[in-house]
Amino acid sequence: MPRTLSLRCIGLSHRRCRCLLSTLAREEPARPLVHTLVPGPRSLELARELQEVSEGRTVQFFHDPHKSFGNYVADVDGNLLLDAFCFIASLPLGYNHPNLVEAAQSPAWLPHLAQRPALGYSAPPEWVHTLRTKILSVAPQGLANVQMTCGCGASAVENALKAAFIRKRALERGDVNPTTAELDSCMRNSEPGSPNSMAVVSFEHAFHGRLFGSLSTTRSKSIHKVDIPAFGNWPVLPFPKDEQDEARCLDLVDKTLSEQRVAALIVEPILSEGGDLHASPAFFRGLRELTRHYQVAMVCDEVQTGVGATGRFWAHEHWSEGLEKTGQGVGTGAAELAPDMVTFAKKMQASGFFFKPEFLPPQAFRIYSTWSGDPLRALQASVIIDTIVADHLVERVHSVGDYLIHALADLNHPLVERIRGRGTFIAFDLPSPAQRDHLLGEMRNQGVLVGSSGDKTVRLRPALIFDKHHADILLDILARVLRHMP
């Protein structure tokens, strides 16, 4: 794999401006190369400089984007690290993928670097083409519409929730047009125009973003939420501890949706920041049935799980599993299981949400912002989608993930608990938060980046080009670190 990438890229550099490509790394090292602790002295100095004027405390290390390639990130202290965390699960094709480097030098991209259009006011024609033929080519079944949003996953989530409220209010009043009383009262943030008694349901340990609306649905860590006002009536429900707990949790959803005024239920297919919590496909099908019954929008938040990492393009595609075996599948097509909206960001490198046509606001200008997306990041998403398809990366993730999760189990190490995952979207626990943090630091110092989540979970979030030989290096260094755990 690295050799192939490298040769293709060198080929490109002969055909196009060599001056540009030659500054970028074009080959992976055989193994991680580590000369200093990570963060090294240069990273620490830069973090200090950053902290003087902005936020430097959260930065784990500074990287050199020119010297990074494939699955390896170069830091500013000369280390080359095998990256199985990939900028918090947000790199689909690793670093400086040749397809992206080539496309980025296309004349088609250039004006979008010189100015950002206000896409809702005046789009370039390529925008229509990009949405129709690229972004929507990976739309979940049954969701034929897409709204791009401005920057991050939170903006995708919040606009999807807005669409849910607009739809639910139209259903409640039996009219898509708000009344005069509603139009007046909303200007004072008051009922009935501001439906403040209407709620969004989310789950314990969920993460959906950090702006005011999305943060009201996030229940991951208190430091994310404390001191910030939230919608106090938005209920939080338990996520199943295990398969036996699912019936109880579904009953609580049923009770909440029947008793309260709810516009949307939002859920991740795998609760990621919360510690990679899984539930069975049947649980999610249960949520789908209940939300449909109560006319509550089901928003599936695939910001972290989407774009191939679970061995399907969208993690919620796994929800049909088991239907064939039990015979329940008769008449239950993918479209019937589909959520009403699916949010994306991270590995798409652009944010937005897919939705069913009934969630298009009946009036214009209700979901809108100046930029309403970024055509450059959408072009980048197009290349990512094309590459995933052409290189069969979802299938590769499936097979590499299968290899990796079995190899982790084969380590059979007493400190490695609850190994779980789909595709390469894999996690395991250490017995304590302190041991987990120690393991992460030691692995980093030995040249492998993995992430943390929940209280004591290690999460693997490699790029889709992570291969078996990368898995072997990760396993080798993990085993070495485990041998020396205190």
Next chain:
Amino acid sequence: MPRTLSLRCIGLSHRRCRCLLSTLAREEPARPLVHTLVPGPRSLELARELQEVSEGRTVQFFHDPHKSFGNYVADVDGNLLLDAFCFIASLPLGYNHPNLVEAAQSPAWLPHLAQRPALGYSAPPEWVHTLRTKILSVAPQGLANVQMTCGCGASAVENALKAAFIRKRALERGDVNPTTAELDSCMRNSEPGSPNSMAVVSFEHAFHGRLFGSLSTTRSKSIHKVDIPAFGNWPVLPFPKDEQDEARCLDLVDKTLSEQRVAALIVEPILSEGGDLHASPAFFRGLRELTRHYQVAMVCDEVQTGVGATGRFWAHEHWSEGLEKTGQGVGTGAAELAPDMVTFAKKMQASGFFFKPEFLPPQAFRIYSTWSGDPLRALQASVIIDTIVADHLVERVHSVGDYLIHALADLNHPLVERIRGRGTFIAFDLPSPAQRDHLLGEMRNQGVLVGSSGDKTVRLRPALIFDKHHADILLDILARVLRHMP
């Protein structure tokens, strides 16, 4: 001006990859060229195609980014329009400015096109350099820190408000560390951890964004707000109708801040979406005094007013006006008048907010998102800042604006009411919404784009490179349209 730009750009194309530059327009036409109604048939067809899969109803016309240059935008029907609206006030240097086109082809930009870093987790070293030497080179006096945000103005506003709540809660409890009861209760969106009785004050006709928190402070149009839950206890106060009304409005601010639990007051230096509502510098100084007295964060929202368009880099710099004359200025430096935080987006092409150091959250990870900004858009902002300084564009805006506003007054047309503005940030009213809309459509069909705001306001939002001869064309076509108004 257009000739100069053009020659410089051709010069560049000889030095660098001609293949790329040659696809972009490099010269302004002498006047608008209009062959069809705007939107023309091709735009209408594209809007229909877009509407099938996303939101096409809001698009006024489709533009060709390759054929647009300087102050002229090319549409897909072959028209060249003089643009005095500039993507909703978001283009600082017009279309395909040579400095941006050149910089965009620099090897330094290339890896940021191939992948977006998670800047809060691992930044490239250039990020520190960009913030310290470029973005902060235009920081308002007294605001030495900056937090970049992910995409749009709304994310800048919401993160600034979060910083205000975090600071105010620390002051209230006399401790930067939340209590156990707070950490527990916030996970249920409940007091005391979620300070739901604490508010943000905003003004009637204000616009601060459309996500849940920012939308709760927006009071521009009901269609922006209706059917979306809002923080019901966040007060809205009247903005002065005129200078005589300012004392009453300040009294109401005083009363509200003294009686309610308020973390922040947010205000635009000119209420832009609300119809370009101005108040005197003394009014804003009054707000500054009151917010300081009550330890309420004053957030100045410069998303639309910032970056030169008012004849100062930041519109709130005008707040010191008149102090010298009255002698009140003794000891009242710019730093004392400075708001606590200033948000930006639009013409910066990147979003974020400047803040005083006491608004840095005392703990890490409280204001954070995966991407936490976009290094590419920050590089673009750097070139914009350099160009504004090198070409003295703020001074130019001051003189062109002065010329334009006097020429508008000299039209002395009975339908043109309440001409007002600073720099080229100019507006006037028509007697009715219908007449305003008619005028906008006619001007567009004759090749000049201007914008609407409020009920019956026409707003001019040209780029900073808008020159006197562009103003003459605008005035000429405006006069012609006015002559034929029904």
